[in-house]
Amino acid sequence: MPSNANRQFLDFEKPIKDLIDEIEKLKHASEHKKIDYSEMISKLDQQILERRKEVTQNLTAWQKVQLSRHPDRPYTMKYIQNMTTNFVELFGDRNVKDDKAMIGGFAMLEGETVMVIGQQKGINTKTRQLRNFGMANPEGYRKALRLMRLAEKFNKPIITLIDTPGAYPGLEAEERGQGEAIARNIYEMIRLKVPVICVIIGEGASGGALGIGVGDRVYMMENTWYTVISPESCSSILWRSWDKKELAAEQLKLTANNMKEFGLVDGIIPEPAGGAHWDYMEAAQILKEYLVKVLQELKPIPPEERINQRIEKFGKMGFWQEVSENAPAQLQGKTN
Known part of the structure; x- marks a missing residue:
């Protein structure tokens, strides 16, 4: 810290x-x-x-986005160091290479072996480039899936820590099957027989987050965001400029409170006063207490029942509103 x-x-x-x-x-x-x-x-x-x-009492959506990206905010490795012991990092997707933006391995959490997987951003210019700013390539998601299957083989719970501005959008990533890799992870995570807990600890953007974001329980830390696109990218698409990013953040309804209200996450994990960047140990301890409690709830559930609950949980997500032709222009998606 x-x-x-x-x-x-x-x-x-x-x-x-x-x-x-x-x-x-x-x-x-x-x-x-x-x-x-x-x-x-x-x-x-x-x-x-x-x-x-x-x-942090009355932050706007854009301020929450800023806080989730705070340069002093703890990343995945910091949480692993502060809430687990005996972490053994595992490398490679056994196909192309090892993706440094995605890390994972076995660790001890309160005396129990778990598989921890998450995106890792760098802490300085050199490591940010090494970690590709937390944007994983297809091999990163394939590595994550390999580790999940390994955890399933040994009947160990899986914990994923999500913190990414999105999957890497480069041409080479698309050539190696970025979309397929993320879709495969979503499909396989639904069917995992072991407990899976997903926590958004920073940024939760688009398919980059979904690639390790399907679980029995999905939580967001207090000052994080979760949506299909970043406010800046949304602003550039709708208004051809980043100047409307604050408005885009509000309209995207991306905060933890919004996601909880929509039923897209199961709960909100509080952070130390002012945000997780003020006290790494306290932030990790709060998260650890939630994880231990939820694992105790999930373990007694039979695997088949757990899978069915997962399918039902994600199958009923989302809602829509039918708009009549006489509705106001704002509801019809029309803008001046």
Whole structure:
């Protein structure tokens, strides 16, 4: 977790930054002037905690998108490190190559062996390029499926951690069967005999998320988003510009609350005050408690019944509204 001096701040986090800057000034003055400012620093620390809570109380959809992409936000590997032990990473799809944007392997979660799979973004320029910014190629999804089948073979539960701006859209990815790889994963995940829990820990975009997003339970962390397209791409399609990304984010209804209301996710996992980037250990502990509890609920269910419940769950998702010719133009999808 970055120190306060090395933290990066979003625009709406400026009130927190101002308080942290004030603390740093007091600490500097205390060292040079030999004056005890500990009481003032303690009060400012309390104010920071209060500001962290206030900042995330009434976020817009676009601000939630920004928070999900926060440069200090923990990624899949950080959660694995902080909530599991004995993680053994497995590599390769046994066909083309190893995709660094998709990671996975066996780990111990509260004394139980589980298979953990997720997209991994880089923490600096070099590793972002290595991880392809969390955008997996077809071999990444085929690696994920290989690991899921391995978990099924040994009767071990599967946990997927979703954090991607989308599957890699390059020509070479399409040539190697990107669409087929994602569709195959969706088809096979529906039929897995072991418990499957999916959690969106950051960005949940399009087929890139769906490729590891089919499970008995699907959860979103509090400050994440889940939809068919990013707000920027939606804005560029509808308005030929990224300038309408805030409006697009609102119209896409992509927040955790929206998804829960629509019945597309089963629950929302809270984050530390201000977001997961403020306390990696607390964020991982909260997620761990949810995972352990849900695994205990799923394990007693017979495999065939679990599969049928999964099919029914995803089969009844979605709703529609028929619009008459006399309906207002807005409901008919017409815009000025």
